[in-house]
Each structure stands twice: as C-alpha cells, then as structure tokens.
Amino acid sequence: MASPAPFSRYEFMIAWRYLRARRAEGGVSVMTWISLIGITLGVMALIATLAVRAGFRAEFVDTILGANAHSTVYYSPTSIYNDLTEETYVTPGRIEDYDGLAAKIAALPGVTRATPVVRGQVMASQNDANNVAEVYGLTLDALKAIPRIADPETGMGNIDDFDKGIAIGSGLARELGVGVGDRVRLISPDGAQTAVGTTPRVESYDVTYVFTAGRYDIDRTRIYMPMPEAQSYFNREGVADEIEVFVEDPEKVDDFTMPLIQTAGERAQVWTWRDASGSFLKALDVEDDVMFIILSILVLIASMNITSGLIMLVKNKGRDIGILRTMGLTEGAVLRVFFLCGAFTGVIGTIAGVVLGVIFALNVDHIMSFVNWFSGGGAWDPSVRGIYELPAKLRGADIAKAVALSLALSFIVTIFPARRAARMNPVEALRYE
Structure with missing residues (x-):
C-alpha cells in the first residue's frame, strides 16, 4: 500500500x-x-x-522635477588680466546668443525643451514685511510649461497676465501679506552704475499670479519675472545667465551631460537635479x-x-x-x-x-x-x-x-x-x- x-x-x-x-x-x-x-x-x-x-x-x-529644470547649462567665469593696472578681473559667465544655444540644445535627442533664464537675488518687501527671494526671469511660454507652477488647481490669478507683473510663491505671498493685484517692492544691491559707484535698484511690481509648487523652500523664496524686465532689472541686457534643460526621462539626466557640454562649448558647465539633491x-x-x-x-x-x-x-x-x-x-x-x-x-x-x-x-x-x-x-x-x-x-x-x-x-x-x-x-x- x-x-x-x-x-x-x-x-x-x-x-x-x-x-x-x-x-x-x-x-x-x-x-x-x-x-x-x-x-x-x-x-x-x-x-x-x-x-x-x-x-x-x-x-x-x-x-523637484515639477518646479525645477532637470539640468542647467551655464558658463564658467573668465579671468582677464589688465597689463596697465596689473590686476586680474573676473567676469561672470554670460550667455549672449541664448536663443540660438537654446535651439541647439532643444534639438538634441531626448531633450523636450530648453529655456534661457536670468537669475538674481533680491529683497522683497511690503509695508513692514521683508524676505529674501530668488528671481527667475523667463518668458510666459516657459512659465506655463512648468507643471507645478502653472497648475490651475493650486495657482491663484491669471497666469496669462504674467507679462504685466510678477508671479510669486504662496509662502512668500503669505509672509509679505500680499495677494493677486497687490504691489511688491524688490530691492537689488546690483543696481544702476553711477559716478560714485553702484546704487541699489528699487522697483515695484504688480503680483499677477500666486503659485504653490508643493515645496516649502520654493514657495517661500521664489519669484518669476518676465524675461525682458529681468534683463533690465539685473543689468543683463542681451544676455542670459543659464539655459534650463528638460528631458524626457529625468532619471537618465546624467546621460545628457556630455552632449550638453559638447553643444554649449568648452566653457560650459552642467548642473543636474541629481547634483542638487543627490546626497x-x-x-x-x-x-x-x-x-x-x-x-x-x-x-x-x-x-x-x-x-x-x-x-x-x-x-x-x-x-x-x-x-x-x-x-x-x-x-x-x-x-x-x-x-x-x-x-x-x-x-x-x-x-x-x-x-x-x-x-x-x-x-x-x-x-x-x-x-x-x-x-x-x-x-x-x-x-x-x-x-x-x-x-x-x-x-x-x-x-x-x-x-x-x-x-x-x-x-x-x-x-x-x-x-x-x-x-x-x-x-x-x-x-x-
């Protein structure tokens, strides 16, 4: 059995x-x-x-990916030696033909778009409230292409009115006590050049859009400004500070580092979102x-x-x-x-x-x-x-x-x-x- x-x-x-x-x-x-x-x-x-x-x-x-570039291309500073004064001057890296460079980068396989940007830091104030803010100067189309910024469910105001003023984060708006339609004063230490030196630049702008990116640090410190106004405000006429690059697969952004450097030239530097948040x-x-x-x-x-x-x-x-x-x-x-x-x-x-x-x-x-x-x-x-x-x-x-x-x-x-x-x-x- x-x-x-x-x-x-x-x-x-x-x-x-x-x-x-x-x-x-x-x-x-x-x-x-x-x-x-x-x-x-x-x-x-x-x-x-x-x-x-x-x-x-x-x-x-x-x-990170919804409110920031996947990769950023910028030029390293250059040193110039003056024979008369025997002094070395360091000039910051600026991108002159930024539209042409952005078009070349956007043509790379796997790149979805490339946006020229002007960046600078200011003091934002309203009445007795003050806060340090970082300004991004870009076009309306570039702003509307940022998912977390242009989200109509979290934003307040009309994003199409961006060219008439500035867009600020909800945290910054809360600390300054402002909303859509109010005016914010921006103060930059790098202002107009005069005979006695550089004077701070003070300008007031209408708040046309308030965004919520979902990140506390972004909503509390970021301001978007139209590209021509940012160039004038930060003395960047005809130039840009960097090119923001967006790719199809952000997880493989490191694969684009060498093609970006080859396209932008030997002075080009690349900073990816992994470099910023990898640790x-x-x-x-x-x-x-x-x-x-x-x-x-x-x-x-x-x-x-x-x-x-x-x-x-x-x-x-x-x-x-x-x-x-x-x-x-x-x-x-x-x-x-x-x-x-x-x-x-x-x-x-x-x-x-x-x-x-x-x-x-x-x-x-x-x-x-x-x-x-x-x-x-x-x-x-x-x-x-x-x-x-x-x-x-x-x-x-x-x-x-x-x-x-x-x-x-x-x-x-x-x-x-x-x-x-x-x-x-x-x-x-x-x-x-």
Missing part, C-alpha cells in the same frame, strides 16, 4: 484541530497568540513604513535600508515566539504524538503536522498584517490629521520636511518583500520544534499514560 503524499489533507486537518483546541485540552498557548499578534503588527509596521518612505521619496522627487536622495535610500532591517528584526522576534508556543504545544500533545506514531504516522508526517501548526500562525499573522498595513497606508492623511490634532499641531513641519504633507505610496514589490520576509522567518523558526515532535519516542510518550 502506497504511503500518503506529503502535506496530505489529514495532516492539515490534524494541525488545524490542534490550533483550534482549547487551552484545557492542550491547545494553543498564550505564546502562540502573542506571536500571532506580534507578526501582525510587525508586518503592518513594515508595509506602512515602506509605503510612507516610498511616498515621501516620490513626492520629494516630483516637487539627500542617497540618505533616504540608506534610511530605507536601515528601517527595513530594524523592522525585519521586529518580525523575527515575533516569529521566535512561534518556537516557544510550538514547544509548549508539543509537550502538551505528547500522548497524541505517541498514539499517532503507533497508528502508523511516520516521523515526516508528524514533523509536517507541527510545521503546519507554526506555519498557520505565520500565514494568518502575515495576512492580517498586510490588511492592516494597506489600510494604514491608504488612510495616512486621516491618521496624520488625528495625530496633528491630538498633539496640538506641529506634528508635520513643512519647513523641516520640505513638503506639506506625509504621503504614502503602496508598491507591489514592497508588499511582496514584507510577505516573503514574514513567511520565510515563520517557516524557518517552526522547523526546530516540529523536528523535536517528530523524533519523540512513542514508547516514552505513552509510558505514563
């Missing part, structure tokens, strides 16, 4: 019966319940943490790995409780093991029965953890609102975090990693007590019964 196949139906039936037995009958111990709850909470925390970390990184990168993104990646390891240890500790629960179950079921062995069950069958007891705990805890983790990730906004209310506000400080809210992004790969880790640990720690039950001598088990 052929022996039953491994993991037959009766093995599942016996294992499930042992798990459902009452404590008085030698069934599931308190340790098993502790391990079940621990695995559930560990998997939930792992999935929720991975979802929040993925959402934070995705939102952070999206705010922060690498820190996020390291933190993700560390958090995964720490939470994996928590899942391991919870899984270790399965071992304690199974050892107690094997001790309580010694008589049953002896009877099953005398009825013809092999060591392998007994091993599989108690392996399934521990595996059921791991599987049930993992499923419950996945469900709770997904629910947490999908409702993280409501949870953070409650935490913020309970703590009296300030639970999420955008001036520190950079973005305005805590996002979450569920990824199938993260859920799969959490499930695989939990099941693997649960199955591994189950093997030792299951082997102990399989090697139990039926004679010794029944001797005192």
Whole structure:
C-alpha cells in the first residue's frame, strides 16, 4: 500500500484541530497568540513604513522635477588680466546668443525643451514685511510649461497676465501679506552704475499670479519675472545667465551631460537635479535600508515566539504524538503536522498584517490629521520636511518583500520544534499514560 503524499489533507486537518483546541485540552498557548499578534503588527509596521518612505521619496522627487529644470547649462567665469593696472578681473559667465544655444540644445535627442533664464537675488518687501527671494526671469511660454507652477488647481490669478507683473510663491505671498493685484517692492544691491559707484535698484511690481509648487523652500523664496524686465532689472541686457534643460526621462539626466557640454562649448558647465539633491536622495535610500532591517528584526522576534508556543504545544500533545506514531504516522508526517501548526500562525499573522498595513497606508492623511490634532499641531513641519504633507505610496514589490520576509522567518523558526515532535519516542510518550 502506497504511503500518503506529503502535506496530505489529514495532516492539515490534524494541525488545524490542534490550533483550534482549547487551552484545557492542550491547545494553543498564550505564546502562540502573542506571536500571532506580534507578526501582525510587525508586518503592518513594515508595509506602512515602506509605503510612507516610498511616498515621501516620490513626492520629494516630483516637487523637484515639477518646479525645477532637470539640468542647467551655464558658463564658467573668465579671468582677464589688465597689463596697465596689473590686476586680474573676473567676469561672470554670460550667455549672449541664448536663443540660438537654446535651439541647439532643444534639438538634441531626448531633450523636450530648453529655456534661457536670468537669475538674481533680491529683497522683497511690503509695508513692514521683508524676505529674501530668488528671481527667475523667463518668458510666459516657459512659465506655463512648468507643471507645478502653472497648475490651475493650486495657482491663484491669471497666469496669462504674467507679462504685466510678477508671479510669486504662496509662502512668500503669505509672509509679505500680499495677494493677486497687490504691489511688491524688490530691492537689488546690483543696481544702476553711477559716478560714485553702484546704487541699489528699487522697483515695484504688480503680483499677477500666486503659485504653490508643493515645496516649502520654493514657495517661500521664489519669484518669476518676465524675461525682458529681468534683463533690465539685473543689468543683463542681451544676455542670459543659464539655459534650463528638460528631458524626457529625468532619471537618465546624467546621460545628457556630455552632449550638453559638447553643444554649449568648452566653457560650459552642467548642473543636474541629481547634483542638487543627490546626497539627500542617497540618505533616504540608506534610511530605507536601515528601517527595513530594524523592522525585519521586529518580525523575527515575533516569529521566535512561534518556537516557544510550538514547544509548549508539543509537550502538551505528547500522548497524541505517541498514539499517532503507533497508528502508523511516520516521523515526516508528524514533523509536517507541527510545521503546519507554526506555519498557520505565520500565514494568518502575515495576512492580517498586510490588511492592516494597506489600510494604514491608504488612510495616512486621516491618521496624520488625528495625530496633528491630538498633539496640538506641529506634528508635520513643512519647513523641516520640505513638503506639506506625509504621503504614502503602496508598491507591489514592497508588499511582496514584507510577505516573503514574514513567511520565510515563520517557516524557518517552526522547523526546530516540529523536528523535536517528530523524533519523540512513542514508547516514552505513552509510558505514563
């Protein structure tokens, strides 16, 4: 007569019966319940943490790419030696034929657009409120092509009126106490050249558009000004400071560095969004790995409780093991029965953890609102975090990693007590019964 196949139906039936037995009958111990709850909470925390970390990184990168150039081309300063005065003068790098250079760069494969920009720093003031701001001078079409800036759902005012004034960030508008239609005074230390030197330039502009890019630092410090006005204001007549470049795949922006330098000339320098934020993104990646390891240890500790629960179950079921062995069950069958007891705990805890983790990730906004209310506000400080809210992004790969880790640990720690039950001598088990 052929022996039953491994993991037959009766093995599942016996294992499930042992798990459902009452404590008085030698069934599931308190340790098993502790391990079940621990695995559930560990998997939930792992999935929720991975979802929040993925959402934070995705939102952070999206705010970078949605309000900034993927790559920037500029010229390095040049040094000029004056034989008469025997002094060396450093002249800043300026792009004279900026429209022609922008057209050449835009023609490169993979480049979607190239925009000449004039940049400068000013002091923005209104009544008694003052704040440092960075001015970007560009055309209306270039402004409307920036996704996070030209978003009609977050912007206030008519962006088509940009040529009649300036566009400012919502954070800067809030600090200055201005809105659409108000006037803002801009003060630049590099103003008009006079016989006695350089005098500060002071001009007032109408606020025609208020944008919200989603980044605290951008909304609090950025101003957009029409290109001709910016050239006049910063003494850049006929020149631009840099060319902002946008590509089809921002993740591969480093592949465009050499083509951009070859197109712009030997004095050209390239600064990508990865150069500006690469160290922060690498820190996020390291933190993700560390958090995964720490939470994996928590899942391991919870899984270790399965071992304690199974050892107690094997001790309580010694008589049953002896009877099953005398009825013809092999060591392998007994091993599989108690392996399934521990595996059921791991599987049930993992499923419950996945469900709770997904629910947490999908409702993280409501949870953070409650935490913020309970703590009296300030639970999420955008001036520190950079973005305005805590996002979450569920990824199938993260859920799969959490499930695989939990099941693997649960199955591994189950093997030792299951082997102990399989090697139990039926004679010794029944001797005192």
